[in-house]
Amino acid sequence: MATSTLKHPDGNSIIVDKAFAQHDAYEHALHQFVPNVVIVPADDKHPDGNFVEDTHVAVGRVVVATLPGHELRRGEVPPMAEAVRKVVGEKGWYYNMADAGEAYLDGGDVLFTGVHLLIGLSDRTNPAGAAFLERAVKDHYPSLSVVTVDLRAQPRLHLKCVVTALSHTVLLFSDDQPGRFAYAQLPESVRSAYEIVWVPEQVASNVLAFPDGKGGLLGVVAQGGFPTSEKIVDEVVATRFGKDVPVVKLDMPEFIKADGSLTCSSLLFNC
Structure with a gap:
């Protein structure tokens, strides 16, 4: 049997059928903003392959x-x-x-x-x-x-567990010790180049943003189930990029149990 590398305390309670449904919703969200989505077949030998x-x-x-x-x-x-x-x-x-x-x-x-x-x-x-x-x-x-x-x-697994980019001018950080630590490691010249937005829940600091190539956004996929963070993301997107920019909320609790964030499950290319 293949062994996963996850360390999340709820990792052994993943409900597989729910995970498949959540992945289907993720794929649907990508199709809203990406013209060509390629699905790579699953490999049972690699349980973290998603x-x-x-x-x-x-x-x-x-x-x-x-x-x-x-x-x-x-x-x-x-x-x-x-x-x-x-x-x-x-x-x-x-x-x-x-x-x-x-x-x-x-x-x-x-x-x-x-x-x-x-x-x-x-x-x-x-x-x-x-x-x-x-x-x-x-x-x-x-x-x-x-x-x-x-x-x-x-102790966080990856950089993007605590920070992602809403655009080339806005960074979204988790407002906790790991997020503050990562922020402090950035040179002042880098920090000052961005508007910094803080959200209270760490998993909600990881979003998928889709630029329109003109400095704006086609849309954002954000983690659902965290109302305070959702409200902050909604307000920032509406204020900075326009009220018509959609923010799609995905509830992905089974992937969170697997130490997964929204960016983890896709590779985005400008081709």
Whole structure:
């Protein structure tokens, strides 16, 4: 039997049928904002394989196949690489970390805001992995600002467990000790480049935002079930981007039990 790497205290109480229904709702939400959604078949050998974000990082036209920090997850990368290559084709530059020795990286530790590339150091991403990604990206975007955020002194799994980008000008942080810690690790020059929005529930700080290519938003997918945070996200989106911008709420409790956030289950590419 395959073993999951999850550490959530409710991990053994996941209700599979509910998880499938929640994943179907997630897929439906993506179809509202993404013209081409590719579904990769499940693999029973890799129970964490739903969290495809950790297997690849895309920054502009640069795509990096990662070497996940937990060895049980490394078998997830080859089938995802096959699917990613079909999507990216000849439109991008593809790098593979598998030949980079002790360089480990999870995609959940990488946040590209459009202005900065933030790379979290964690139990799953080491300095060599961060350096590999920085070199790959700067081969093609030498002027991009890359910032390494050392999170190893606090217990959260990934950088995007506590911060995501609503746009290239707005960052959404969890208003708790891990979120405040991550915020404090950012240089002042980076913090001052954004409007910072704080939400009280950590899982609600992870959103999927879909830019319209003109500085606005096509829409946002946010975690449901957290009314205070939902209200904050609704108000920020309406005020900054327009009342007509939809905010889709998804209740994903079975994925939360599996240490999963909204960004975990998809890879977004500009092709």
